[in-house]
Amino acid sequence: MTTNAIIQVAVFFAILTAVSIPLGLYIARVFAAEHTFMDPVLVPIERLIYRLGGVDPNAEMTWFEYAIAMLMFSLVGMLLLYAFERLQGFLPFNPQGMGAVAPDLAWNTAASFTTNTNWQAYGGESTMSYLTQMAGLAFHNFVSAASGIAVAIAVIRGFVRKSARTLGNFWFDLTRATLWVLLPISVVFALVLIWQGVPDNFSPYTHAKTVEGAEQVIAQGPVASQEIIKELGTNGGGFFNANSAHPYENPTPLTNLIEIVAIFVIGAALTHTFGKMAGDRRQGWTLFAAMAFLFFVGVFVAIACEQGGNPQFAKMGINQAPSATQSGGNMEGKEVRFGIVDSALFATVTTDTSCGAVDSMHDSYTPLGGFIPLLNMQIGEIIFGGVGSGLYGMLVMAVLSVFIAGLMVGRTPEYLGKKIEGREMKLAMLFVLIFPAVILLPAGVAVVTQAGLSSISNPGPHGFSQILYAYTEASANNGSAFGGLNANTPFYNWTLGFVMLFGRFLMKIPVLAMAGSLVGKKSVPVSAGTFPTTGFVFVMLLVGVIMIVAALTFFPADALGPIVEQLAMRAGHLY
């Protein structure tokens, strides 16, 4: 571990913490409809949206009505995106004359962007018109993130409202998340990205005659506007095939820093929103601390593994040592301007959350370096997490933790004064079990069928990792990839499409149902017998529960992939 690596991670985290606190408190004000400095500009737009949308923002919804509104909105958006993809050849903003996207790929992509996954079985610059990119894909980058925030806010209301029936209004939450949070930050930082060199145009691809006289066709497009929301909304779908490794998406170390802060910031802020809304800021800080602990463990393991390089290259005598003139380490699939540290940091951040943008190719990571992203997703992307989904995922884990603690001391578990009873535990367990089920079952099918196996590009245990990674990211709505897997086949397009939808909606619904059940409960006053859900002991309990659940579920599969490969690599075995 170089000193610079520690400094980079520390400075990044300090910036994140400093930004997340005011943002979290601001978000709490936004959803309480309290006054904010953005109101003079945004309130008129908000009113116009409600009028055009036919929405009564004050109509309170039960958890069921809330879920129906969210599902309907996702369904319509998914159909619209499918239509854009299939019809793009006849529509404007298409200077490269991109034709219709094939039905299975269009379906997969529509499911992918609707679920905030942004898995891409295509290369953007060779498949999608500018119209599909901005009005189809980038639209979903906003609204899938906004609906994630909305559900998180509804779940928080479930904990903090007392003896109530309703969780708020979905359209109100959706609109506020978009207008007050996502859009203003995107406008400002899209400009910063352009300043740093991210293009933003509708030009046809540039035909350059290189210095040595060859022809180079350089893809262009409205990149910057899509780039920032791709990170901020933890979507991750790149404008270009190479995603944030592409110098047009991520030209400098500064843009890289902006992108990783953007990925984390709303998830981190929402812990403070939670604390504020719960009337006890320490509750938010406790979740923040558990997330931070898991982040630091992951990032330093990943950096150490990648800086260690590949023993095969060391055997050839290649210089992999970090120095003042080179980053060293395992540079296959990584960019010089980022080196090892910015790459491993990005890989950790993008899988701690449901983002899935990449600034280096995870498929080429060392076995254990690539295991960290996989593990981050397997524990449920609750390290700051997807915008909204990270917080409600962590809240489910907190409920599970107080239940386990309650069993150990023989008391009725409570969280934020709400009794955790049979119904909540059943819903929490559904949430915990659906996730591995939709990963491991289809992955199992893929490894015993020709259709699944024929897409593998790296033979041996790494090939198994490729398949496991694909279904894990789909269920977790991440969208990063072991990109060598040839995923644009009917088998993968259809199965991964379904896994993404299950992973998103089959998990959101139990959480909303749990919130619906909690919101009706009375608040139990704190007594000497109440298990405290703040402080060091609870943080460690929470971390322990998270790790045990993931280990029990995924360790057998992980042992066959990254762990075997690590042993093989050390033994000098190639495939």
Add this chain to the structure above:
Amino acid sequence: MTRAFWIAVRMTIVLTVLLGFIYPIGMVVMGHVLFPHEAKGSLVQRDGVVVGSSLIGQNFSSQKYFHPRPSAAGDKGYDASNSSGSNLGPTNKTLIDTVRKRLKDTEETENVPASSVPIDMVTASGSGLDPDISPADALLQADRIARARGISQDTVRQLIDQNTDGRWMGIFGEPAVNVLALNIALDNLGGGQKQAAQPSGTVAVVGK
């Protein structure tokens, strides 16, 4: 249920207009007003011809130019409408054999032992369009460039230094040398001369 559906349709249309059209078009307009050169892709012109983008790597194979990193973009590499990494895993025999061959080629071209070859010189980048090489890579090529052009190594080293971007704020990222900028700077020295001469071709950037 039906009511929720129709509200969803109307909200989808309204938000598509706002987020899918007004926002991206507004950003393109603002970008072109404030940062026209960058918004158009940081294109580099020489003698009135667009030779590439300062952000996008391109291939160089001549002895008198600095060579970029190996590229997996497109069939021949550096296909800027087909960005891609190799996605080869660490225990894949193809990766190890490919790197071994690149190492052998480098040892011959640059006349150096394996132990002085930096790892980024023999591995493919993530995008296949990496515009940079590490300073170690550039310094290794300096001797060949100096001989091919008949200029002093010091001159080449000086140019490398001038075209090296350090870490941002001294902390983030890694030092990197932009290959296109460096090679254009080489050409501007004037062929076969020991000292920096008048630029042979005017280098301008589009839009500034």
